Amino acid sequence: MTTSTTSESSAATPLFDLHGLVVAVRRRRRLWCSLALLGLLVGVAVAVLRPAPPAAVTKVLVAHEDDQPNDTGTLMRTDVALLGTTRIADKALESLKSAEKPEDFMRDYRGTGLTNNLLQIDVTGDSDAEAVARAKALADAFVADHVSRMQEAAEAEAKALADQRDRMRVELAEVNREIGDGSPESDPKASASIESLFARRAELNSRIADYDQRAEEARTGTPKVIAGTQIVDAPRAVRHSLPKAAATNGAIGFVLGLVLGLAVAAVGTVVADRPVLRRDIAANLGASVIAELPHRSGRLWRRRRTRVARERLTATLARTVRSSAEPVSLLELGCPRNTSRIAQDLGRALAAEGPVVVVDGLPGLQLARRRPKPGDPTVVTGERAAALSHEERRFGVGSVAPGTAWTALQDLGTQTVLVVRAGHGSAAWLHTVARQLADLLIPVIGVVLIDPDPRDRTDGTLWDGLHTALRGHNERLARENVTGRPRTERPSWARVPDIDQEAQ
Structure with a gap:
């Protein structure tokens, strides 16, 4: 059974993902555009500083x-x-x-x-x-x-x-x-x-x-x-015409810099193996992508679209926190500022309905050190999370970047929504995050993708169970609350089979 499953997964996984490579190279356009511009400037400088001899x-x-x-x-x-x-x-x-x-x-x-x-x-x-x-x-x-x-x-x-x-x-x-x-x-x-x-x-x-x-x-x-x-x-x-020589050398330098930049970006993408497509990120984390947000506000004509997406995400997360009897956490990977802003919007939405406590576990305590404004929720640090009452509505904000104290994530929440920046973490680290959260019995109920590729048409939804859909997860938790089923045990869908045992 193990051999057939392994062979099927190997056959389904392409040896070389051209689509992912093109997207990753396009996302690194700052690199190859900078090298092309540098080549242009060097070519013009050579023509000016070292003119052709008579x-x-x-x-x-x-x-x-x-x-x-x-x-x-x-x-x-x-x-x-x-x-x-x-x-x-x-x-x-x-x-x-x-x-x-x-x-x-x-x-x-x-x-x-x-x-x-x-x-x-x-x-x-x-x-x-x-x-x-x-x-x-x-x-x-x-x-x-x-x-x-x-x-x-x-x-x-x-x-x-x-x-x-x-x-x-x-x-x-x-x-x-x-x-x-x-x-x-x-x-x-x-x-x-x-x-x-x-x-x-x-x-x-x-x-x-x-x-x-x-x-x-x-x-x-x-x-x-x-x-x-x-x-x-x-x-x-x-x-010899200096403008003509400068234009010729600049064009040659631009082309050489562009080719070098594209080559460096392609090689770096293959070596780093950082997933950028929502399909790959969802597969590596074992959870579906529930929302996408740009890394920055963007141009004026896109700000309204970004604002609508943020409001929709805030409403979804607020509904999840309200319907869940267990604390929910937001864990970031490569986007602490975006995660803190999402947490602020979520905290204000929940604070409008009643008291809410936000447990700040982000690097640098970005929320705890921020001056509170009217309507903001109460923010405490991770050290004070254990002293909070289980009756209080709360949610935590933390990080799963390299160097994370994994055992402290349970104080932030027993279920989590991952906020991941596309192309930031390698496939190996995404596997590590999924495995560590599974070992801690912290199910990932969804992924918020930051800075997605606008031309990405892949599907970021996993269709292998109710836990992959946020609405199905909420309904399952509601049914468990009604039946009185204890939720301290590790659910079957959160168990990740041990690779060594499966190989044996």
């Missing part, structure tokens, strides 16, 4: 001898890599007559391949004039280096072809010597050999002509590369 830009058209329409940009990537070498940097510094190290100079510029044949060079300097001079020196150094490499490659190819042609000419001279002045008719036996020599000579003449043509083409291609490689966009200073 910069210049130029564009170079680079012609390649091996250009192909289907080139994937390999040649341009090679040119960009060559631009970032000490060879080009050293030549540019020589033209600038600068003593700066090439390694240091390479950090101040970069090349970007815009197309397969268009190279952009971005350079920074101490001033606009210096940046422009650096850009021109780099562009000239790159063009000269590129042209020099292309010329060297063309000369090497033409020389290789000429050497091969010269070897063919030497072989042709030997063939001509073998042929001599003879003819195939003077010696019939040597006719076949003479014919092969004539064929070899014709082949050598053809190959020599081919090598001459290829060497000439190699030399002819170099002027095209030289003429095609040139500066097409003269070096010019780049104008």
